[in-house]
Amino acid sequence: MTAAAEARVGPPLWLLAELTYRCPLQCPYCSNPLDYASQQQELSTEQWLDVLRQGRAMGAAQLGFSGGEPLVRQDLPELIAGARDLGYYTNLITSGIGLTEAKVQAFAEAGLDHIQVSFQASDPELNNAVAGSRKAFEQKLAMARAVKAAGYPMVLNFVIHRHNIHQMNDILALCENLDADYVELATCQYYGWAFKNREGLMPSKAQLVQAEHEVNCYRDDLRSRDRAMKVIFVTPDYYEERPKACMNGWGNLFLTVAPDGTALPCHSARLLPIDFPNVQTKSLNDIWYHSPGFNHYRGDSWMPEPCRSCDEKDKDFGGCRCQAYLLTGNADNADPVCSKSPHNDRILAARTAADHATAGLDDLIYRNARNSKLLYRG
Ligand code: FES
Numbered sequence: 217m218t219a220a221a222e223a224r225v226g227p228p229l230w231l232l233a234e235l236t237y238r239c240p241l242q243c244p245y246c247s248n249p250l251d252y253a254s255q256q257q258e259l260s261t262e263q264w265l266d267v268l269r270q271g272r273a274m275g276a277a278q279l280g281f282s283g284g285e286p287l288v289r290q291d292l293p294e295l296i297a298g299a300r301d302l303g304y305y306t307n308l309i310t311s312g313i314g315l316t317e318a319k320v321q322a323f324a325e326a327g328l329d330h331i332q333v334s335f336q337a338s339d340p341e342l343n344n345a346v347a348g349s350r351k352a353f354e355q356k357l358a359m360a361r362a363v364k365a366a367g368y369p370m371v372l373n374f375v376i377h378r379h380n381i382h383q384m385n386d387i388l389a390l391c392e393n394l395d396a397d398y399v400e401l402a403t404c405q406y407y408g409w410a411f412k413n414r415e416g417l418m419p420s421k422a423q424l425v426q427a428e429h430e431v432n433c434y435r436d437d438l439r440s441r442d443r444a445m446k447v448i449f450v451t452p453d454y455y456e457e458r459p460k461a462c463m464n465g466w467g468n469l470f471l472t473v474a475p476d477g478t479a480l481p482c483h484s485a486r487l488l489p490i491d492f493p494n495v496q497t498k499s500l501n502d503i504w505y506h507s508p509g510f511n512h513y514r515g516d517s518w519m520p521e522p523c524r525s526c527d528e529k530d531k532d533f534g535g536c537r538c539q540a541y542l543l544t545g546n547a548d549n550a551d552p553v554c555s556k557s558p559h560n561d562r563i564l565a566a567r568t569a570a571d572h573a574t575a576g577l578d579d580l581i582y583r584n585a586r587n588s589k590l591l592y593r594g
Contacts, residue, residue: 227275228471242348253588300327312359416575459535459551
């Protein structure tokens with residue numbers, strides 16, 4: 217890339233450090249690769265610190281620690297302290313499993329800015345069934361309280377799907393009870409394990425409309441009581457007419473580093489038939505500005521019709537490359553979510569299937585090493 221083109225690209229402002237694919241839970245909507253069990257290699261502490269140094273030198277300011285479950289990395293306090301010294305704003309994205317009050321305290325002392333705890337449902341039975349862990353719910357409750365007690369804003373995340381979408385009122389009541397400051401109700405996005413389980417997870421349109429109504433009513437009620445809890449409801453793009461501006465554009469703001477050091481423009485890009493570089497063999501600067509993988513979908517010269525001549529292409533960049541690949545087998549295609557896409561029928565078929573789906577929790581394929589190995593082999 218020329219210096220002029222480099223200047224147009226700008227630095228990666230957001231760095232996501234996927235520290236590990238290891239996780240004690242088995243959520244059937246996990247965004248990690250289906251073959252994660254065959255990818256055991258993880259960067260060392262020193263290698264991660266070097267990645268963080270390089271990212272910060274390029275201009276990255278926000279840093280997310282995720283996984284898998286990042287708490288399984290014993291060097292997490294060291295990585296947090298290193299990030300704090302470099303001047304990052306840091307966010308830990310965790311299930312809360314493996315967290316203790318002492319760890320919350322240690323992370324606060326190391327300089328962690330923000331912790332987000334995820335739940336699977338509003339009650340222990342459903343929560344633990346989806347998580348694949350009998351004690352998950354109680355632990356999450358205790359750790360959400362510990363995070364708040366340590367002075368952090370309480371940020372709770374619920375992934376919403378057809379098996380818990382009827383719980384909006386109960387979920388929000390639970391969040392209020394925990395004195396949450398922010399609640400993200402994120403309807404499932406279909407990548408990784410969620411794509412594999414889409415038929416068993418995707419809510420019907422009627423379920424979605426009812427859930428949005430309940431959330432809006434709850435918001436009104438919060439306002440009438442002067443309760444400041446902020447509720448964000450993220451709708452599934454399968455029910456939109458235009459695609460999302462995924463990652464705010466390919467190689468534009470976000471840089472993800474997978475556990476083994478593979479650098480990706482988004483957390484799902486590993487599934488694409490594109491060769492992505494690794495931080496163990498290339499500098500982050502080289503990867504971001506010069507690697508074919510990161511330049512593959514920059515700009516609009518790669519776009520086929522109808523995106524190329526679309527007056528909305530600067531708004532949504534043709535949508536999501538991973539979704540185009542998963543649904544059409546070719547990542548160059550317009551995101552089928554777009555009603556102008558010649559492949560929009562895939563989305564319409566998924567909506568129809570969701571209207572008639574009967575799958576129960578037992579029909580889902582849970583994210584665990586055994587299933588990963590079976591899928592990978594088969
Ligand atoms: Fe990869 Fe959208 S998730 S480009």
